Amino acid sequence: MISFNKPPFTGNEEQYVIASMRSNSLAGNGPFSKKCQDWFEKKQHLNKVLLTPSCTHSLEMAALLLDIKPGDEVIVPSYTFVTTANAFVLRGAKIVFVDIRPDTMNIDEKLIEEAITSKTKVIVPVHYAGVACEMDSIMALAEKYGLYVVEDAAQGMMATYKGRPLGSIGHIGAISFHETKNYTSGGEGGLLIINDKSLVERAEIIRDKGTNRSQFFRGMVDKYSWVDLGSSYLPSDIQAAYLWGQLEKADEINKFRCRVWDLYFKALKPLSDRYIISEPHVPIECEHNAHMFYIKVSDLSERTKLIDYLGINGVNAVFHYVPLHSSSAGNKFGRFCGEDRYTTEHSEKLVRLPIWYGITDTQINFIIDLIYKFFDSSIEK
Ligand SMILES: *Cc1c(COP(=O)(O)O)cnc(C)c1O
Numbered sequence: 001m002i003s004f005n006k007p008p009f010t011g012n013e014e015q016y017v018i019a020s021m022r023s024n025s026l027a028g029n030g031p032f033s034k035k036c037q038d039w040f041e042k043k044q045h046l047n048k049v050l051l052t053p054s055c056t057h058s059l060e061m062a063a064l065l066l067d068i069k070p071g072d073e074v075i076v077p078s079y080t081f082v083t084t085a086n087a088f089v090l091r092g093a094k095i096v097f098v099d100i101r102p103d104t105m106n107i108d109e110k111l112i113e114e115a116i117t118s119k120t121k122v123i124v125p126v127h128y129a130g131v132a133c134e135m136d137s138i139m140a141l142a143e144k145y146g147l148y149v150v151e152d153a154a155q156g157m158m159a160t161y162k163g164r165p166l167g168s169i170g171h172i173g174a175i176s177f178h179e180t181k182n183y184t185s186g187g188e189g190g191l192l193i194i195n196d197k198s199l200v201e202r203a204e205i206i207r208d209k210g211t212n213r214s215q216f217f218r219g220m221v222d223k224y225s226w227v228d229l230g231s232s233y234l235p236s237d238i239q240a241a242y243l244w245g246q247l248e249k250a251d252e253i254n255k256f257r258c259r260v261w262d263l264y265f266k267a268l269k270p271l272s273d274r275y276i277i278s279e280p281h282v283p284i285e286c287e288h289n290a291h292m293f294y295i296k297v298s299d300l301s302e303r304t305k306l307i308d309y310l311g312i313n314g315v316n317a318v319f320h321y322v323p324l325h326s327s328s329a330g331n332k333f334g335r336f337c338g339e340d341r342y343t344t345e346h347s348e349k350l351v352r353l354p355i356w357y358g359i360t361d362t363q364i365n366f367i368i369d370l371i372y373k374f375f376d377s378s379i380e381k
Contacts (some may be wrong), residue, residue: 001314001315001316002314002315002316002354002359002363002366002367003316003354003356004316004317004318004352004354005179005180005354005356006356006357006358006359007179007180007184007187007356008182008183008184008246008253008356008357008358009357009358010245010246010248010249010252010253010357011245012244012245012248012249013186013241013242013244013245013246014245015245016032016241016242016244016245017186017238017241017242017245019241020032020237020238020240020241021238023237025237026236026237026238027234027236027237028051028234028235028236028237029214029234029237030236030237030240031237032237032238032240032241032243032244033051033234033235033237033240035240035244036051036185036240036243036244036247037049037050037051039244039247040191040193043250044165044168045165045168046165046167046168046193046195047168047193047194047195047197047200048193048194048195048197048200048203049191049192049193049194050191050192050194050203050204050207050233051185051189051190051191051234051235051239051240051243052189052190052191052192052207052233052234052235053188053189053190053233053234053235053239054176054177054178054188054189054190055083055152055154055174055175055176055177055178055190055191056083056086056087056190057190057233058174058175058190058191058192058233059083059084059087059088059124059150059152059174060087060090060231060233061192061203061206061207061233062087062150062172062174062192063087063088063090063091063093064091064206064229064230065172065194065199065202065203065206066121066122066148066150066171066172068088068091068092068093068121068122069091069092069093070091070092070093071092071093071094071119072088072091072092072093072094072119072120072121072122073093073094073095073096073117073119073120073121074088074093074094074095074096074120074121074122074123074124075096075098075107075112075115075116075120075122075123075124075337076088076095076096076097076098076107076124076126076324077097077098077099077100077106077107077125077126077128077343078097078098078099078100078323078324078325078326078330078336078340078343079100079105079128079321079323079324079343079346079347080126080128080152080321080324081126081152081154081320081321082321082324082327082329084124084126084152084324085324085330085333085334086329088122088124089329089333089334093121093122094119094333094334094335095324095330095333095334095335096115096117096120096334096335096336096337097323097324097325097330097334097335097336097337097343098111098112098115098336098337098338099111099336099338099339099340099341099342099343100128100342100343100346101342102342102346103281103283104128104129104131104133104280104281104282104283105128105129105346105350106125106126106127106128106131106132106133106134107125107126107133107138108342109133109134109137109138109141110137111337111338112137112138112141113141114337114338115337115338116141116145116147120145120147121147121148122147122148122149122150123138123141123142123147123148123149123150124149124150124151124152125138125149125151125152125170126152126154127151127152127153127155127156127159127166128155128292129155129280129288129291129292129294130155130156130157130158130159130166130182130288130289130290130291130292131159131280131281131282131283131286131288132156132159132160132161132166132283132285132286132288133151133161134283135151135161135162135169135170136162138170139169139170142170148170148171148172149169149170149171149172150170150171150172150173150174151166151167151169151170151172151173151174151193152174153166153167153173153174153175153193154174154175154176154178154181154190155176155181155182155289155291155292156175156289156291157175157181157182157183157289158182158250158254158289159286159287159288159289159291160286160287161285161286162285163287167191167193168193168195169195170195171195171196171199172192172193172194172195172196172199173192173193173195174190174191174192174193175190175191175193176189176190177189177190177191177239177243178190181291182253182254182257182289182290182291182357183243183246183247183250183253184242184243184246185235185239185240185242185243186238186239186242186243188235188239189235189239189243190235192207192233201215202228205227205228205230206228206229206230206231206233207230207231207232207233207234208230208232208234209226209230209231209232210226210227210228210229210230210231211224211225211226211227211230212224212225212227253357254289254290256357256358257289257290257291257355257356257357258288258289258290260290260293260355260359260364261288261290261293261355263361263364263368264293264353264355264364264367264368265279265280265293267364267365267368268295268368268371271295271371271372271375272295276297276375277295277296277297277375278295278296279295280292280293280294290355292352292355293352293353293355294350294351294352294353295350295351295353295371296346296349296350296351297349297351298349299348299349300348300349302349302378303319303348303349303350303351305374305378306351306371306374307319307351309370309374310367310370310371310374313370315354315366315367315370316354317351317352317353317354318351318352319347319350319351319352320347320350320352321347322347323340323343323344323347325340325343326344353367354367
């Protein structure tokens with residue numbers, strides 16, 4: 001069976017994890033955590049980053065940082081992972097779902113203004129598949145209405161918009177190191193990116209149980225105490241050690257994935273030229289990170305048949321997401337603004353093909369052949 005995903009593993013993770021285990025510093029903010037955070041701040045030129053236990057936690061921290069209160073409205077695409085919305089619902093926010101653009105599956109920036117009310121506090125663009133949302137338009141709207149922008153860049157590490165890393169454009173960004181993402185910190189993990197300098201100090205306090213412990217360690221205060229809301233949003237240094245093995249090879253992993261993506265794209269292009277499938281679109285201002293390779297087929301029934309066909313032939317292809325506005329919690333905590341022209345229809349057409357660091361050309365060609373066989377036989381019928 002060709003699995004849909006394999007957690008990235010380059011080889012060095014093992015020695016760093018063991019080194020961390022043998023050190024006497026396993027808790028959060030240890031030496032590997034500092035190395036990783038430095039890497040993001042220096043190599044990616046990010047203002048301030050904090051490792052977290054997951055992207056979900058990063059988004060929850062963003063909601064705390066922005067003082068989201070019951071009744072506040074948060075604009076998100078309905079086509080996303082549940083925590084994009086849930087992190088804000090936990091603070092009492094009402095979610096306002098907006099339709100997506102069918103070309104990138106990202107929130108349609110042209111529909112956001114219509115969703116803004118006097119209660120709107122935040123816009124949460126999700127960079128689906130590591131392809132950026134139209135950030136210039138979104139930031140301009142945020143400025144016009146005095147809103148915050150939290151980028152859900154869970155899938156976006158190493159991808160850029162007009163040369164800027166995803167997660168570095170809004171006031172806050174969030175990246176995931178879950179094992180299904182391009183880089184992992186041992187299965188679970190995340191990063192909070194704080195671009196708005198006025199939010200940095202509180203972000204550290206919120207992450208450290210509502211205490212000013214990091215100021216204490218820097219010698220800025222002579223004792224530390226409870227000063228604000230907070231929780232324990234620190235990953236262990238062993239997780240950071242795993243991640244460090246991947247950051248050292250960040251370019252290599254990215255190049256590998258992009259090559260696989262290009263192989264799929266070129267090989268399947270004749271099918272998209274004949275309108276049998278459609279392939280992902282990457283706008284010119286976006287450099288993507290090959291987080292995902294997906295195709296879209298005609299409808300739900302064809303998708304079910306294709307996934308079954310690939311499955312019986314040893315290939316695990318998957319789909320996602322059930323649009324949030326059609327879920328029971330999405331209904332309870334949110335409302336859809338405007339018309340659902342593309343979200344539901346396109347979510348039902350999408351199939352994700354296996355893509356991971358280490359997949360072989362033989363495996364990719366096998367998958368491509370199967371897709372051709374499936375459509376040849378379905379055309380004859
Ligand atoms: C993976 C993902 C998340 C959640 O990341 P975790 O690290 O698993 O919490 C949130 N949003 C999007 C768009 C994702 O793809």
